[in-house]
Amino acid sequence: MTVERAISQDTEATVRQHQEHDEAGNSKFGFIVFLLSESVIFLSFFVGYTIFKTTTADWYPEGVTGLETKEPLINTIVLISSSFVIYVAERYLHDKKLWGFRIFLLATMAMGGYFLFGQTVEWSGLPFKFQDGLFGGMFYLLTGFHGLHVLTGILLQGLMLGRSLIPNNYDNGYFGVEATSLFWHFVDVIWIVLYTLIYVWQ
Amino acid sequence: MTNISLEPIEIVRGQPYPGAPDNWKRFFTFSTDHKVIGIQYIVTSFIFFLVGGLFAMIMRGELITPEADLVDRTVYNALFTMHGSVMLFFWTFPVLVGLGNYLVPLMIGARDMAFPRLNAVSFWMIPIAGILMMSSFLIPGGPSQSGWWAYPPVSLQNPTNNLINGQVLWILSVAISGVSSIMGAVNFVTTIFKMRAPGMTWFRTPAFVWSVLAAQLIQLYGLPSLTGGAIMLLLDLTAGTSFFTPERGGNPIVYQHFFWFYSHPAVYVMVLPVFGIFSEVLPVHARKPLFGYRVIAVSSVIITVISSAVWVHHMFASATPPWMRMFFMVTTMLVAVPSGIKVFGWVATIWGGKMRFTTPMLFALGGISNWVFAGITGIFLGSVPIDLHVHNTYFVVGHFHYVLYGAIVMGIYAGIYHWFPKMTGRMYYEGLGKLHFVLTYVGTALIFLPMHPLGLMGMPRRVASYDPEFAFWNVVASIGGFLLGLSTLPFILNMVSAWVRGEKVGNNPWRAYGLEWLTSSPPSVENYEELPLVVSGPYGYGRSEPLVSNVPNPDLTEFSESLTPQEAS
Numbered sequence A: 001m002t003v004e005r006a007i008s009q010d011t012e013a014t015v016r017q018h019q020e021h022d023e024a025g026n027s028k029f030g031f032i033v034f035l036l037s038e039s040v041i042f043l044s045f046f047v048g049y050t051i052f053k054t055t056t057a058d059w060y061p062e063g064v065t066g067l068e069t070k071e072p073l074i075n076t077i078v079l080i081s082s083s084f085v086i087y088v089a090e091r092y093l094h095d096k097k098l099w100g101f102r103i104f105l106l107a108t109m110a111m112g113g114y115f116l117f118g119q120t121v122e123w124s125g126l127p128f129k130f131q132d133g134l135f136g137g138m139f140y141l142l143t144g145f146h147g148l149h150v151l152t153g154i155l156l157q158g159l160m161l162g163r164s165l166i167p168n169n170y171d172n173g174y175f176g177v178e179a180t181s182l183f184w185h186f187v188d189v190i191w192i193v194l195y196t197l198i199y200v201w202q
Numbered sequence B: 001m002t003n004i005s006l007e008p009i010e011i012v013r014g015q016p017y018p019g020a021p022d023n024w025k026r027f028f029t030f031s032t033d034h035k036v037i038g039i040q041y042i043v044t045s046f047i048f049f050l051v052g053g054l055f056a057m058i059m060r061g062e063l064i065t066p067e068a069d070l071v072d073r074t075v076y077n078a079l080f081t082m083h084g085s086v087m088l089f090f091w092t093f094p095v096l097v098g099l100g101n102y103l104v105p106l107m108i109g110a111r112d113m114a115f116p117r118l119n120a121v122s123f124w125m126i127p128i129a130g131i132l133m134m135s136s137f138l139i140p141g142g143p144s145q146s147g148w149w150a151y152p153p154v155s156l157q158n159p160t161n162n163l164i165n166g167q168v169l170w171i172l173s174v175a176i177s178g179v180s181s182i183m184g185a186v187n188f189v190t191t192i193f194k195m196r197a198p199g200m201t202w203f204r205t206p207a208f209v210w211s212v213l214a215a216q217l218i219q220l221y222g223l224p225s226l227t228g229g230a231i232m233l234l235l236d237l238t239a240g241t242s243f244f245t246p247e248r249g250g251n252p253i254v255y256q257h258f259f260w261f262y263s264h265p266a267v268y269v270m271v272l273p274v275f276g277i278f279s280e281v282l283p284v285h286a287r288k289p290l291f292g293y294r295v296i297a298v299s300s301v302i303i304t305v306i307s308s309a310v311w312v313h314h315m316f317a318s319a320t321p322p323w324m325r326m327f328f329m330v331t332t333m334l335v336a337v338p339s340g341i342k343v344f345g346w347v348a349t350i351w352g353g354k355m356r357f358t359t360p361m362l363f364a365l366g367g368i369s370n371w372v373f374a375g376i377t378g379i380f381l382g383s384v385p386i387d388l389h390v391h392n393t394y395f396v397v398g399h400f401h402y403v404l405y406g407a408i409v410m411g412i413y414a415g416i417y418h419w420f421p422k423m424t425g426r427m428y429y430e431g432l433g434k435l436h437f438v439l440t441y442v443g444t445a446l447i448f449l450p451m452h453p454l455g456l457m458g459m460p461r462r463v464a465s466y467d468p469e470f471a472f473w474n475v476v477a478s479i480g481g482f483l484l485g486l487s488t489l490p491f492i493l494n495m496v497s498a499w500v501r502g503e504k505v506g507n508n509p510w511r512a513y514g515l516e517w518l519t520s521s522p523p524s525v526e527n528y529e530e531l532p533l534v535v536s537g538p539y540g541y542g543r544s545e546p547l548v549s550n551v552p553n554p555d556l557t558e559f560s561e562s563l564t565p566q567e568a569s
Helices: A003-021 A023-055 A070-094 A098-125 A133-164 A175-200 B021-028 B034-063 B073-108 B116-137 B166-194 B207-238 B252-263 B265-286 B293-309 B322-350 B359-382 B384-390 B394-424 B430-448 B451-457 B468-501 B557-562
Strands: none
Touching: A023 A133, A023 A175, A023 B166, A023 B207, A023 B252, A070 A098, A070 A133, A070 A175, A098 A133, A133 A175, A133 B207, B021 B034, B034 B073, B034 B116, B034 B394, B034 B468, B073 B116, B073 B166, B073 B207, B073 B265, B073 B394, B116 B166, B166 B207, B207 B252, B207 B265, B207 B293, B252 B265, B265 B293, B265 B322, B265 B359, B265 B394, B293 B322, B322 B359, B322 B384, B359 B384, B359 B394, B359 B430, B394 B430, B394 B451, B394 B468, B430 B451, B430 B468, B451 B468
């Protein structure tokens, strides 16, 4: 074997190691790309909402004057706070403290569940339906589509919680948890824009 | 995500797979090998191309006489809707994804795509979505009749009152293909950003890879807008909302914005990889480096950026305010700048080169000439006064078919012929290839050129019958259409027979310069025995610098010695 060949094989080994090591990095990069793309769906709904609201003569259906903002605000605060809770959970996992991770992840799920519960209560008390004009359609479309994302986030968190019970599952990296956490932050940021658009701007 | 294929790597590494006679079954499995998936994409979408072409030929048969006599008007509506939808969503997008899938990991020196299983899932959605769309022929009321853009309120009509109607199946099918495209785009972007071989900097990355990246970025920012619009359209159709229903306060123009915000850039999703193919084929067959490689590479990304702000030029006649028309007219004209830079670069590449008029080269040159023509009529249509005059006429149809068939389909053919020896290890038959080229080029001109005078004379598109004054050009166009149908026969014969018993030509029959030609033909499952260390940029024809430092470089010399003047002519 020539020296050159030995060097190149050495490089090859390094390259392979690097690539295998970086698979989690690839996944994270890909997931961020996906979230950016997903945010454009929300963006197009937001743009649609804005266009409809600014160009429609009878924006609210008959008998509707606006939305109650107090209870949704509590909901909002709970959802935003849960972003910090899941961050704490991730830090615990980073420090290999599994019980702390589980407790804080469960707390996040509970807060997400409370948000969905509050959303359901709000929906059931509203005087307009999905079919009631552009406002009814856009309101239920935006909150419902976001609610589906919250539900997905909670299911992902449940999956990560279940996987933490498998021994040594998170010893060699925890991309799933990172992705779940990123997704949760994404859902929160979308909600802030959504809340501003629907509840604040009336 | 793991990077492991289904077989143990140690056993199969270094062994060619598709050429082995007992291995054809791989193409019918849920393989995670990007090369198998690439060929699955190409073959599946080509079958849909034939289906869409059949629809087109029935339409040309109808239009050969001014009266509506061959098919019913509603059938005609369904035919043009299905023709457009199949050709875009199940031929042009997937075939280019297939070529990209096959070539990008080879060109950047990677063993596979970043997410192989996701890649396989993306592929298998395409036949499912395609069959779903075709199945709308079997349900009461037939397929959607609202054209491939499904404008409301036409698309909201539901005469059968069934929940499952042609339009609903159309939306679901497009949604599935959209999910597939998004997953594919995430995969491509991650692969190109993260998996380039050591030493492959951005400006050592081939122009094809740049163009695929630029195209997939468009998918990522554009497709969600169409998805949003399609969700709202589906809700209007099934759940009783009124987003786009004018009689209940809705605004159908908003759908047009949602639709074109994606569907205009979608043209660049299709044409950019074809630009990449031109940029790869020309240097190989002209034996010269790609002229202005860096500028050509960057201009792809510039097209990505500008194309995000041109969509309203489809809506000049949709009560668009004048300031908006003016703005989008200027941005539309701007796209001509990066496109023109590319054409200039290609012409300069072949200028003074030792041209080999092989089939891929002929298709590339033919595609570029058609692209120039289509680009000029595109400038016509981008300017408001002319667009308002020819809006919704055959001029528009002629223009975008010159783009889609003249440039894109011919570019795809160029790519398939050029990399056929890499994919199969065998050479196609040059005579059949040239026959295919002549039939395609003449057919394209015969069918699509007459559409321009027809449009200027005022013949509207999407009609089954027309005034007899338009008869002459329609007869010419129909003859061209049948010629194009005929042109696929030598292609199929060529591909099948060459794959089975073509001459074995080794790893680098073109004496081409590029990472994909370092692998065996067909490449082994893991592509490279050793990942190449890249030390210089692509297209090193006529230069002495090596491409890679740790494995043998592509052999360019033998070609120039064996090249006789006759072959070069």
